[in-house]
Amino acid sequence: MPARRNSSEGGHSARTRYAQELALLRSEKGISLRALGDAVRADHTHLSNMEHGKALGSSDLVRELDRYYGTTHLVVLWEAAAHDLSRFREQYQTYMTLESEALALHQYAPSLMPGLLQTEAYARALLQAAGPVDEDTLADDVAARMARQDLLGRADQPEFRAVLDEAVLRRPLTDPKEWQAQLAHLIQVADRPNVTIYVVPSSLGLHGLTNTDTMFLWLPDGRMVAYVETGYSGQLVEDARDVDRLRRSYDHLRDIALSPRESGDMITQYMEEAPCEPPR
Missing domain, CATH: 1.10.260.40 (lambda repressor-like DNA-binding domains)
Structure with a gap:
């Protein structure tokens, strides 16, 4: 050898x-x-x-x-x-470094499955939908996204709390089997002791983070920062007042969301109702 x-x-x-x-x-x-x-x-x-x-x-x-x-x-x-961050924009490099160091991560996802909860098939479909990309670059981006998920299995098990809008569950993948696998993966990850998933039913209407994918990071130095993202850009928020404003909106969402058990039941229901064959 x-x-x-x-x-x-x-x-x-x-x-x-x-x-x-x-x-x-x-x-x-x-x-x-x-x-x-x-x-x-x-x-x-x-x-x-x-x-x-x-x-x-x-x-x-x-x-x-x-x-x-x-x-x-x-x-x-x-x-x-x-895990090499050199290929990413400087601002996103900073975020990914902070994410890897965080003691706890709390996220709100308004329409798309959070990166830390995506299957490889979901990540690939999402990155393809973002625009034309060659196969090698796509494979690299998928690999990098999957590598990020390693932090949930670290020995110190940082806490991850995800609040999902019901719209996340209503936007399936084109391939029904891949979508069922994604929902099954969501249920499986929720069984980890350091992961909690909540669902906010669409019937609850508008709220302070309706269009803002937001991640809060608790850092070893005691600081809390946030990262807000749209389909076109992301911004690291470090000012304590701005972070606190976002945090209050997040806390409100968590308070009105279904309980983790009720959320798991809703995810299971969507998985059971998902079609077995692609539409003609």
Whole structure:
């Protein structure tokens, strides 16, 4: 078995180290990209993009590469590359850093499934709907979003509370099976001791956060910050007065929402009523 190289050697980014290791392993194996593609059932152009740092590839493909090369560290490098924030806007990099450090996260979602609760299929469909994007970039964005969810399973188990507008449950994926899988995933995640999910019925009408996807983060230094997002932009809110104003609106929503048990019943009802076949 090839020795595992030190992933921290040199001053390169996680994405660069990952790409270099892919190229080095193939070179040591003395195999062409086409032959490698045949061996791991992947497109050779996609594999080339991975070796040149233009794509990450899926976690399943990376595990297949580990099996092929007889290694165990490629998936570790892939995970580090997926968490690499260098490809994101500076403002979003700041938010993601704070998110990874937060002791507790409370979110209100007005229309879309929160990123921390999305299945891979939901994330892919949502990112595709945002606009034209090549397959490699799309795969990278999906991988990065899935990697964010690791924080919910950390040893210290930060608290995550999500208040979902009923509109989230009324906007399904095109594929009924993928939508049922997303709702089933929502129920499964809600069973975790550090996760609580509430649903706000549409019948309760307008409120202070009707069009504002909002995340509150409790940080180790005692501060609370918020991140508000629309379909076109996001803003980190750090001023205590502005955060408090948003917080009061959030607390009102939590107070009028269904209880976690009632919310779970509603999610289950939507899952059971979801069609089994796509519309003609």
